[in-house]
Structures are given as C-alpha cells and as structure tokens.
Amino acid sequence: MGGLQGRRVVLGVSGGIAAYKAVEVCRRLIDAGAYVMPVMTEGATRFLGPPTLSALASEPVRTSLWESPEPIPHTRLGQSADVVIVAPATARVIGCYANGISDDLLTATLLATRAPVIVCPAMHTEMWEQPAVQLNLDLLRARGVTVVDPGVGRLAGGDVGTGRMAEPADIVDAVANALGPQDLDGLTVLVTAGGTREPIDPVRFVGNRSSGKQGHALAAEASARGANVVLVTTANRPVPGDVETVLVETAADMEEAVLSRAASADVVLMAAAVADFRPKAAASEKIKKADGVPEIVLEPTTDILAELGRRRRSGQTLVGFAAETGDVREYASSKLRAKGLDLVVANDVSAPDAGFEHDTNRVLVLGPDGFEIEGSLMDKRAVARLVLDAVIDRRRSEGEQAK
Numbered sequence: 001m002g003g004l005q006g007r008r009v010v011l012g013v014s015g016g017i018a019a020y021k022a023v024e025v026c027r028r029l030i031d032a033g034a035y036v037m038p039v040m041t042e043g044a045t046r047f048l049g050p051p052t053l054s055a056l057a058s059e060p061v062r063t064s065l066w067e068s069p070e071p072i073p074h075t076r077l078g079q080s081a082d083v084v085i086v087a088p089a090t091a092r093v094i095g096c097y098a099n100g101i102s103d104d105l106l107t108a109t110l111l112a113t114r115a116p117v118i119v120c121p122a123m124h125t126e127m128w129e130q131p132a133v134q135l136n137l138d139l140l141r142a143r144g145v146t147v148v149d150p151g152v153g154r155l156a157g158g159d160v161g162t163g164r165m166a167e168p169a170d171i172v173d174a175v176a177n178a179l180g181p182q183d184l185d186g187l188t189v190l191v192t193a194g195g196t197r198e199p200i201d202p203v204r205f206v207g208n209r210s211s212g213k214q215g216h217a218l219a220a221e222a223s224a225r226g227a228n229v230v231l232v233t234t235a236n237r238p239v240p241g242d243v244e245t246v247l248v249e250t251a252a253d254m255e256e257a258v259l260s261r262a263a264s265a266d267v268v269l270m271a272a273a274v275a276d277f278r279p280k281a282a283a284s285e286k287i288k289k290a291d292g293v294p295e296i297v298l299e300p301t302t303d304i305l306a307e308l309g310r311r312r313r314s315g316q317t318l319v320g321f322a323a324e325t326g327d328v329r330e331y332a333s334s335k336l337r338a339k340g341l342d343l344v345v346a347n348d349v350s351a352p353d354a355g356f357e358h359d360t361n362r363v364l365v366l367g368p369d370g371f372e373i374e375g376s377l378m379d380k381r382a383v384a385r386l387v388l389d390a391v392i393d394r395r396r397s398e399g400e401q402a403k
C-alpha cells in the first residue's frame with residue numbers, strides 16, 4: 001500500500017448503520033501511512049460517536065461548517081486532500097453531490113475539491129435500486145468519481161439484500177488505486193496544453209478550438225503520480241499547486257518555453273494544438289474596416305514536436321497528439337513515423353462527445369512496433385491515466401531492450 005504513505009485523505013462519513021465500518025476504514029488508512037481528516041454528517045453522529053473516529057484519525061472529527069476554529073473548513077479540506085472518500089455514502093449525500101448541492105460540511109467539501117473522489121454507497125435495497133439514486137451514481141461515474149458498489153448481505157433491521165457497504169479492505173484498495181501508483185516519482189514531465197493564438201493585429205488572432213482540458217488533466221495526473229511537472233499552456237485554467245506553470249500565447253512563445261526546458265524532461269507530452277501557420281506580419285494598430293478587406297498572408301511556424309524529435313536525448317519519451325476529423329488511425333500512424341515519436345495519442349475531434357471543449361474524450365494510442373490501446377469514451381482525467389500508463393509501459397519495455 002505504498003501509494004497511501006503520507007497522502008492526505010478526507011474520510012467523509014454519512015448517516016447509515018455502516019458508519020461503524022468507517023472506523024475500520026480509518027484504521028486501515030492510518031496503518032497504511034495516510035493522514036486522515038475525518039468529516040461526519042449530523043446523521044453519522046447518530047450512529048457513531050465522533051470521539052471514536054477522532055481517536056483514530058490524524059486530526060479531530062469535523063461535523064459542521066460553523067463550529068470550527070477556521071472560517072472555511074471545507075475549502076481547506078477540499079484543497080489539501082489527495083483523495084476524498086465517502087464511506088458510507090447515503091442516498092442524500094450522493095444526490096447532493098451529483099446535483100451540486102452543498103448543505104453541510106461534507107457536501108461542501110465534496111464540491112470544493114479537485115482531488116479524486118470515491119463514494120461507497122450503503123442503503124436499503126429499495127433505495128439502492130431507486131432510479132433516481134442510480135441516475136445520480138451514473139452522473140458521478142461519468143464525471144470520474146469512483147463508486148465502490150455495495151454488496152449483498154444483512155442490512156439494518158434484519159433485512160437481507162443489495163446495499164451493504166463494501167468491505168473496508170476493498171475500500172482502502174480503491175483509495176490506493178484512485179491515488180494511483182507513484183510510478184512517475186523522480187521523473188520530470190513536460191506537458192503542453194491549449195491552443196495557440198497568432199495575432200493578426202492587437203485585437204484579432206488566428207486560433208483554434210483547443211480548450212486545454214486534456215493537457216491540464218495530463219499535468220494533474222502526472223503530478224499525482226509523483227512526477228515533477230512543468231506545464232506550458234495557453235489556457236488559464238486550474239492546475240494543482242505543485243505543477244510549475246508557464247503561460248504562453250503564441251506558437252513562438254510555446255516553442256521558446258518548450259525547447260528551453262525539454263533537455264531536462266524525461267517525458268514530453270505535446271497535447272497543445274500549436275498553430276501550423278501564423279500571419280506573416282501582425283499589424284501594430286487595429287486594422288480598420290474602412291481600409292477594406294485585409295489580405296492575411298500566413299507563414300509556417302516551427303513544428304516543435306518534430307524539433308523535439310531531432311533533439312531527443314536517449315531515455316526521453318516523446319508523445320505527440322493528433323486531432324483528426326477522419327482516417328484517425330492512418331493519419332496518426334504517419335505522424336508517429338514522421339516525427340519519430342514513442343507514442344501518438346489520436347482522437348476524432350468531429351465525434352459528438354469527444355475532443356475540443358468536451359469533458360470526455362475517446363482516444364487511440366499508437367506506438368511503433370504495433371503497440372496499440374483503444375480507449376472507450378471517458379473522462380479526460382481517465383484518458384490522462386491511460387496515456388501515462390502507456391508511457392510507463394513504453395519506458396519499461398525500452399529499459400528491458402536496453403539491458
């Protein structure tokens with residue numbers, strides 16, 4: 001359980017008979033070296049005395065947004081957590097979380113975190129089978145939340161059926177999985193994200209539809225897996241605190257930022273949509289309508305990835321991205337060869353639910369020698385996991401070949 005050592009875990013406990021099992025979850029997390037921050041709902045305190053959990057956890061139980069010495073406990077908890085678990089998760093907490101409602105400290109913490117979240121439902125069979133509850137769980141799964149399904153067994157009141165919370169050992173395994181292995185520990189990963197903007201004049205630019213979401217998810221995932229991450233991005237969107245971020249705008253800025261940092265990177269993930277062409281000369285003053293329709297002459301930009309391929313040092317893993325609107329496999333494999341890449345991550349950006357601006361993506365990862373992974377439609381963080389798994393795979397097999 002090396003992955004849990006020193007990791008900060010918010011353990012949320014909501015009101016169900018399974019609350020007593022949260023004690024065992026807490027003890028196992030502590031034994032695995034985690035720092036556990038317990039939060040109980042009011043309902044949970046009817047089933048389990050807060051002092052019990054306080055005695056076992058790394059800090060005292062919090063039960064309220066208002067009775068804490070700190071003014072905003074939910075943001076501190078949410079921001080500092082490496083992972084948030086809710087065990088047991090009642091239908092109410094699941095419903096609030098799925099619908100963005102915060103009505104107590106636990107639900108506010110769930111909304112105030114960007115860490116992976118694991119919910120462990122526990123409820124009576126009738127409630128578990130309720131379409132509203134299942135729909136809420138589907139919503140959460142689609143957003144990348146891990147749901148540890150309940151098992152069949154004895155429920156409160158002597159009934160037997162589905163709804164019994166998963167066993168503490170399985171829950172702790174799910175936490176370790178969600179935190180991911182620290183398999184990038186000690187590696188420097190350079191990630192690019194977003195679409196570049198090439199100025200036409202001080203107010204207009206040639207741009208593209210890349211949102212930066214996939215690149216930022218890659219940076220967050222690499223960081224969670226222990227890498228030193230440098231993110232060169234055009235997108236002003238959130239990144240974890242320990243990622244070094246360089247904000248750029250044009251392809252030339254990105255080229256400078258990437259090439260000056262690439263030599264020290266073990267892995268380069270070129271997820272940015274870099275413009276292939278830019279206006280040859282950007283007007284220094286705004287182009288006026290009265291002057292007629294301007295003719296914008298374009299010139300090529302440097303292909304940063306191809307340049308990285310030329311400069312690549314031994315042991316460096318180079319990953320390119322290919323946004324295509326058809327013939328994905330053919331175009332992607334020709335990019336792989338032409339730029340001398342270890343991996344190419346391709347997607348069909350014309351698909352209705354994948355690519356630019358969406359929260360989900362469906363990718364095809366190709367490597368030389370027939371390496372191939374075809375992902376299903378998944379959350380961009382899950383795509384990041386898949387891509388980094390492929391990077392680790394490639395690095396291991398190269399290491400073995402070098403022996």
Ligand code: CTP
Pocket residue numbers: 251270271272273274275276301302303304305306319320321322323335
């Ligand atoms: N890329 C780059 N520098 C550029 C253009 C693209 O580093 N000036 C990188 C992108 O970050 C991405 C990959 O190259 O990883 C995309 O390959 P590319 O051949 O540029 O794709 P397209 O521009 O879509 O090419 P095509 O017009 O052939 O589809």
